[in-house]
Amino acid sequence: MSKIMNLIGVKSRKASEKKVDIDTKNKVLRLYAKLLDKENGLILRENLKDIKFAKKKGVKENLINRLRIDEVKLKNIKNSIIKISKLKDPVNVTLKKWTRPNGLKIKKVTIPIGVIGVIFESRPNVTSDVASLCFKSGNAVILKGGSEAINTNRILSKLFRQALLKNKVDENYIQFVDSKDRKMVDIMLSKMKKYIDVIIPRGGKNLVKRVQDFSTVPIIGHLEGICHTFIDKDAELNMASNIVYNAKLRNTAICGATETILFHDKIVKKFCNPILKKLEDENCKIYGDNILRKYYKGNMYSAKEKDWSTEYLTATVSVKVVKSSDEAINHINKYGTMHTDSIITKNKNTANKFLKNIKSSIAMHNTSTQFADGGEFGFGGEVGISTNKLPPRGPVGLEQLVSYKYEISSKGKIRK
Numbered sequence: 001m002s003k004i005m006n007l008i009g010v011k012s013r014k015a016s017e018k019k020v021d022i023d024t025k026n027k028v029l030r031l032y033a034k035l036l037d038k039e040n041g042l043i044l045r046e047n048l049k050d051i052k053f054a055k056k057k058g059v060k061e062n063l064i065n066r067l068r069i070d071e072v073k074l075k076n077i078k079n080s081i082i083k084i085s086k087l088k089d090p091v092n093v094t095l096k097k098w099t100r101p102n103g104l105k106i107k108k109v110t111i112p113i114g115v116i117g118v119i120f121e122s123r124p125n126v127t128s129d130v131a132s133l134c135f136k137s138g139n140a141v142i143l144k145g146g147s148e149a150i151n152t153n154r155i156l157s158k159l160f161r162q163a164l165l166k167n168k169v170d171e172n173y174i175q176f177v178d179s180k181d182r183k184m185v186d187i188m189l190s191k192m193k194k195y196i197d198v199i200i201p202r203g204g205k206n207l208v209k210r211v212q213d214f215s216t217v218p219i220i221g222h223l224e225g226i227c228h229t230f231i232d233k234d235a236e237l238n239m240a241s242n243i244v245y246n247a248k249l250r251n252t253a254i255c256g257a258t259e260t261i262l263f264h265d266k267i268v269k270k271f272c273n274p275i276l277k278k279l280e281d282e283n284c285k286i287y288g289d290n291i292l293r294k295y296y297k298g299n300m301y302s303a304k305e306k307d308w309s310t311e312y313l314t315a316t317v318s319v320k321v322v323k324s325s326d327e328a329i330n331h332i333n334k335y336g337t338m339h340t341d342s343i344i345t346k347n348k349n350t351a352n353k354f355l356k357n358i359k360s361s362i363a364m365h366n367t368s369t370q371f372a373d374g375g376e377f378g379f380g381g382e383v384g385i386s387t388n389k390l391p392p393r394g395p396v397g398l399e400q401l402v403s404y405k406y407e408i409s410s411k412g413k414i415r416k
Helices: 002-014 023-036 041-059 062-067 070-086 123-135 148-164 185-188 205-216 237-249 266-279 292-294 305-308 325-335 348-357
Strands: 094-099 105-112 114-118 141-144 173-178 196-202 228-230 258-264 285-288 315-320 340-344 362-365 402-407
Touching: 002 114, 002 141, 002 173, 002 185, 023 041, 023 123, 023 148, 041 062, 041 148, 062 105, 070 123, 105 148, 114 123, 114 185, 123 141, 123 148, 123 173, 123 196, 141 185, 141 362, 148 173, 185 205, 196 205, 228 237, 228 325, 237 258, 237 266, 237 340, 258 266, 258 325, 266 285, 266 315, 292 315, 305 315, 305 325, 315 325, 315 362, 325 340, 325 348, 340 348, 348 362
Parallel strands: 114 141, 114 196, 141 173, 228 258, 228 340, 258 315, 285 315, 340 362
Antiparallel strands: 094 105, 105 402
C-alpha cells in the first residue's frame, strides 16, 4: 500500500515540475468540459452505482443529495470548468516590483505550490472543480475521495486524464487514489511529506479533525462552519426576513448556512415572529433563549449552551437576543468558527464596526451567508474554504493556489 502511494507521489512530483503554458492549460480544460458532455450517460450510470451503494449502506438522505449527479448538476460542473478556462493564468504574475537605493531590482512573482493532496467526501463535483483549479494554477493534484462516490470520482478523473493526454501533457498532473481503503488517507497524511506540499480536506467534521490531528503536511481548510446572521436595531424587517430565510434554508447542508440568528433586543418584539414563523413554516426547528421564548408565538425549544457552538447542517437554528452590536460581535468571536458572519442593518457605522471586528474570514453586510462560495466570488470554483488565521483565508480559488518568490537582479552588487 505504501509502495502504491509512494509511486503516486513520485509521478505527481515529476508532473508538477513540467511547466505547461496557458494556451495548453485552457485547451485541456475545454476538452475536459466537452468530454463530460460526450460521456454524459456513462457518468450518470456510474453515479447511480454510488447512490445504490450509499442507500444500501444507510447513508442519510442529505448526504445522498450531495452525492447525486443529474443533468443539471453535470451542466453546472461543465460550466464551472469553462469559467475556470477563461480566467487569467495565476502563475508568473508580478505582484509587486521595486528598486532599492543601492540598485537592487526586486520582483515578487507568483509560482505554483507544487503537489496538492485533496481528501474529500460525498460531493463528486469536488473531483472536477479541484482538478481544474489545481491544473490551471500549475499544481499537480492527488485526489482521495470517499468510498461512497468511488465510481463517479473514477470516471471524472479518468476523463480529465484523457484531456491531458490528448494535449500531450503528463496525465499524472491529476491522480485519483482508486481505493476504498482508509489506510491510503493515513499514508497521505503521515508518510508523503516529501511528495505532497499541502493537504486540503473537504468533508465533515470527523474527516477534517482527523486530517488536522494526523497530518505532517500543512493544511488549508476549516473544521466547521458555525455561521451567524445578526439583525441589528437599525435593520429593515423585509430585508432581514428574506436574508435570514435564504441564509438558513436555501441549502442547509453547506458550510455557509447560517446556524445562529442574533436579534438586537430593541427590535426582537417586532421582528422575531414574522422572521422565525417563516422558518418554522418550512419545518425548521428553532432553539431560542429565554427572552425569545417570551415573545415568539410559535414552536420553540429551549436553547442550551451547546447550541451556540453546534453546526446543524439541517433545518435547525439557534436564536439569541443581544443588547448591542458589541455583544453580537463578542458572541460571534466566542462561538463562531471564523467562517462567515453577516450583519443586517441600515446603519453604516454599525456595519463597519461589525465588519472590522469579527474575526471571520468572510464578513458580510446585508447579505446572505450562503454566498460564501468561490464560484459566487468570481473565482470560477473553489477547492474549499479556509478559516486559518494565516493566508489563504475564505474561498480558496486559483489565486490562492499559488505561492510566490522574490526575483532579484543587479549589476554585480555585493553586500558591504
